[in-house]
Amino acid sequence: KDDTLKKIISHSKEYGFIFPSSEIYDGLSATYDYGQNGVELKNNIKEYWWKAMVQMHENIVGLDSAIFMHPTTWKASGHVDAFNDPMIDNKDSKKRYRADVLVEEHIEKIRGKIQKEVKKAAKKFGGSFEEAMFIKTNPRVLKYQDQIKSIEERLKKLLTEEDLKGVKQLIEELGIADPVSGSKNWTDVRQFNLMFATELGSLADGANKVYLRPETAQGIFVNFLNVQKTGRKKLPFGIAQIGKAFRNEIIARQFIFRMREFEQMEMQFFVKPGSELEWYDYWKNLRINWHKALGFNEDHYRFHDHIKLAHYANAAADIEYDYPMGFKELEGIHSRTDFDLKAHEEHSGKKLQFFDPEENKSYIPYVIETSIGLDRMFLAVLTEAYEEEKLEDGSERTVMRIPSFLAPVKAAVMPLTKKDGLPEKAREIINQLKFDFNCEYDEKDSIGKRYRRQDAVGTPYCVTVDHQTLEDNSVTIRERDTMKQDRVSIENIEQILIQKTSL
Numbered sequence: 001k002d003d004t005l006k007k008i009i010s011h012s013k014e015y016g017f018i019f020p021s022s023e024i025y026d027g028l029s030a031t032y033d034y035g036q037n038g039v040e041l042k043n044n045i046k047e048y049w050w051k052a053m054v055q056m057h058e059n060i061v062g063l064d065s066a067i068f069m070h071p072t073t074w075k076a077s078g079h080v081d082a083f084n085d086p087m088i089d090n091k092d093s094k095k096r097y098r099a100d101v102l103v104e105e106h107i108e109k110i111r112g113k114i115q116k117e118v119k120k121a122a123k124k125f126g127g128s129f130e131e132a133m134f135i136k137t138n139p140r141v142l143k144y145q146d147q148i149k150s151i152e153e154r155l156k157k158l159l160t161e162e163d164l165k166g167v168k169q170l171i172e173e174l175g176i177a178d179p180v181s182g183s184k185n186w187t188d189v190r191q192f193n194l195m196f197a198t199e200l201g202s203l204a205d206g207a208n209k210v211y212l213r214p215e216t217a218q219g220i221f222v223n224f225l226n227v228q229k230t231g232r233k234k235l236p237f238g239i240a241q242i243g244k245a246f247r248n249e250i251i252a253r254q255f256i257f258r259m260r261e262f263e264q265m266e267m268q269f270f271v272k273p274g275s276e277l278e279w280y281d282y283w284k285n286l287r288i289n290w291h292k293a294l295g296f297n298e299d300h301y302r303f304h305d306h307i308k309l310a311h312y313a314n315a316a317a318d319i320e321y322d323y324p325m326g327f328k329e330l331e332g333i334h335s336r337t338d339f340d341l342k343a344h345e346e347h348s349g350k351k352l353q354f355f356d357p358e359e360n361k362s363y364i365p366y367v368i369e370t371s372i373g374l375d376r377m378f379l380a381v382l383t384e385a386y387e388e389e390k391l392e393d394g395s396e397r398t399v400m401r402i403p404s405f406l407a408p409v410k411a412a413v414m415p416l417t418k419k420d421g422l423p424e425k426a427r428e429i430i431n432q433l434k435f436d437f438n439c440e441y442d443e444k445d446s447i448g449k450r451y452r453r454q455d456a457v458g459t460p461y462c463v464t465v466d467h468q469t470l471e472d473n474s475v476t477i478r479e480r481d482t483m484k485q486d487r488v489s490i491e492n493i494e495q496i497l498i499q500k501t502s503l
């Protein structure tokens, strides 16, 4: 699986999806640039999300708020005081880790042991009643489950109480070793704030300290009344936003999964107090269905309820995707209560309440948030799409089975040869299609090589102009997944592309 991530990284670079940032200077850690195909795929993912969230919901509208916000925003939101990760260093390897992640990885290892027992039981009993009973009563499984439960509870308590000494003690008791060096020689655990700070204007006395936003959500909260009033919105209603966020992550590795500059697609849904858990379930369901609608393997998704609830939440779950490095958070669904609006009321002295005409009173709405990392979604698409396929003739091709409505290039138009007026004809076709579809013209190399190149980018259709085209205005259209070629009339290409590649 490790191998898969490496392959995806090098494929991404070779085919213009993702480049390391400032590569000519040997890159900057945990920052990446999206190349010519990456930016198209990214834009298409944004559109897929925006359509599902904003366009399809009468009661959800969009917003594009500034990255810089008044510094008090982050005091109110709790980020100045509590947006910390517990960090620990290994004294021998000098590597830095998130202490809670070390413990969670240890828990994952125990989960792996349970999986082994489950597999053993399946082999022995083959899906029968006995299998289920065997797992339920297997003393080893019970022991592992107890271990997990007690470690999780202890970690949750330690983190809630910010007992950093206790976290270190837990790491030592569990015998957790540095994954790189195997050393168990740990420093104390310290809190590390994840926000990037900079200065506004020319005074450098600290009074002008501003932060790069660590989430887009707060821009939505501070605009709650602006949107509600000008949009004449009634509860429940939502505000959606796509934009950059910045976090000074302690461990930033695993390609675009954890970056210091990344993009979020967030939606805050304002509801009547008391109805929030109903809406929480509603959004959990809707969001997982959004993922499943992509047609990816459904076993690659799972829900994970948070061990440690964030300071603002009364319920929270992640949608995890099975990345090459295992199941990891792709999206969070959080019931944020009235924490944020209330805090902004207190810090700004401005009322942030909704007047409910039915109840004839004003109150602060409760909030359900859905928050998905665009880059993590991008990595999920790459992971799911990447395939090295053995063909019947014994050869191999690398094909990106990107859902066609997300594909960077919808159609490649290619003349079979560079002469006899075929390039001109191909240009004619592309000039008609380019108003509605991102197309590519390609005349270099053999047709077979060109098809492979498009497979590697994930282009769903290749339109080939040959000599017959000049006679009867027909072309061949080759489908990426099946590699089947059909002969169609030029005037039908547009209809085919609309049907198969638009959202």
Ligand code: ATP
Pocket (backbone or CB within 6 Å): 247, 249, 256, 257, 258, 259, 260, 261, 262, 263, 264, 329, 330, 331, 332, 371, 372, 373, 374, 375, 376
């Ligand atoms: P993690 O536990 O993985 O650090 P988080 O719980 O801090 O994530 P949230 O604060 O819930 O993440 O942020 C919402 C979403 O933003 C996440 O589900 C994830 O998809 C994305 N995200 C968060 N941090 C990063 C990052 N450093 N790089 C890329 N995407 C991120």
